[in-house]
Structures are given as structure tokens and as C-alpha cells.
Amino acid sequence: MAAPPLLRALPLLRRRLFYHHNYLRLTNASVVRRSFCGAAADSTADDQKTPSPAQSTSTKTNEDTPYFRRWEDNPDFRKWKDKEAEILEDIDPIICLTKEILHSDRYKNGERLTPDDEKVVVDQLLAYHPHSEDKIGCGLDSIMVDRHPQFSKSRCLFVVRTDGGWIDFSYQKCLRAYIRAKYPSHAERFIKEHFKRGSS
Numbered sequence: 274m275a276a277p278p279l280l281r282a283l284p285l286l287r288r289r290l291f292y293h294h295n296y297l298r299l300t301n302a303s304v305v306r307r308s309f310c311g312a313a314a315d316s317t318a319d320d321q322k323t324p325s326p327a328q329s330t331s332t333k334t335n336e337d338t339p340y341f342r343r344w345e346d347n348p349d350f351r352k353w354k355d356k357e358a359e360i361l362e363d364i365d366p367i368i369c370l371t372k373e374i375l376h377s378d379r380y381k382n383g384e385r386l387t388p389d390d391e392k393v394v395v396d397q398l399l400a401y402h403p404h405s406e407d408k409i410g411c412g413l414d415s416i417m418v419d420r421h422p423q424f425s426k427s428r429c430l431f432v433v434r435t436d437g438g439w440i441d442f443s444y445q446k447c448l449r450a451y452i453r454a455k456y457p458s459h460a461e462r463f464i465k466e467h468f469k470r471g472s473s
Contacts, residue, residue, distance in 0.1 A: 398447040
């Protein structure tokens with residue numbers, strides 16, 4: 274007789290719980306202060322005196338401070354986080370619009386964008402594409418959304434030319450070029466951390 278479905282799933286469930294438990298244990302361990310563990314191990318019966326404030330502050334080292342606090346106090350890291358937030362705020366509206374165009378049922382495959390959406394896509398994306406002139410070719414008639422010619426499960430944006438031809442373009446390439454032009458000193462780090470293929 275075949276085992277009930279729940280019994281067959283038990284080994285997988287046990288394995289997932291084991292990995293989840295270890296992940297939580299490792300994550301929490303990196304945040305716990307070493308001084309707490311050290312104080313518990315080093316306390317003896319004859320040394321019950323509490324140290325004076327001057328002693329406790331002078332013996333505190335960088336290792337006693339949790340990892341995230343050390344970075345938070347670093348001025349270079351703070352400067353980077355502020356710039357990162359500025360870039361995200363700058364590109365967030367166009368990313369949201371593009372994802373809505375591509376991933377919602379707002380447009381069917383082969384449908385052309387409305388004039389308002391097309392203006393935003395052309396001005397804030399296509400204009401920054403490294404090969405925008407080649408993409409537009411003889412002239413821009415409209416912007417269309419359709420299935421990618423090679424990856425049929427993905428949808429992408431297409432330039433529809435005045436001669437009836439059309440060619441796809443990557444909105445991520447446009448964004449990367451925009452970021453490199455506007456934020457040159459922070460662009461590569463931002464792209465590496467926020468884009469899937471930062472170097473392409």
C-alpha cells in the first residue's frame with residue numbers, strides 16, 4: 274500500500290525545517306553581542322564587582338559592536354546609503370510604470386502604448402539606450418509591448434519604425450545608461466547591487 278501523501282512529504286519537511294532553523298541560528302548569532310557571551314564565561318565567584326564606567330568604556334572594542342552598527346557609523350557607508358536612496362527614488366516611477374506595462378493585463382501582446390505612456394517610455398528610457406539611434410532607425414512610429422522573440426515567456430518593449438519594421442529594446446539597459454550618466458561615481462556599485470546583469 275502506498276504511503277499517505279503526508280508521510281511521503283515528511284523527509285522534505287524535516288529538511289526544510291533543519292535549514293530554516295540553522296539559517297535563523299546563524300543570522301541571530303551575527304547580531305548578538307560578543308561581550309554578553311564573554312561576560313558570562315569570564316565571571317568568577319571572587320570577581321563580583323561591577324567595573325566602573327571608565328573601565329567598561331575603555332575595554333570596549335570594535336568587535337563588541339554588532340556588525341550592522343559598525344557599518345551604520347561609518348561615514349562612507351552612510352554617504353553611499355544616502356546616494357543609493359536618492360537613485361532609487363529617482364528611477365522608481367519609471368520602473369513601476371514599465372513593470373506595470375509589461376506584467377499587468379493593461380496591454381495585450383502586440384498592442385501599442387497609449388500616447389501618454391509612449392511619451393514617458395521614449396523620454397525616460399529609449400532616449401538613454403546605448404544604441405537608441407540604431408533601434409529607431411528610419412523613424413519612430415510607436416512603442417509596442419509583445420513577447421520576446423527568443424524568450425517566449427517574457428514580454429518586452431518594441432520600437433515600431435515608420436517603415437513597419439520593429440525591434441525590441443531592454444529597459445534595464447536604458448536605466449543602466451541613465452544611472453551611469455547621472456551618477457557616475459556611484460553607478461557601478463548601484464548597478465551591481467540592484468540589477469541582475471550589472472555588467473551587460
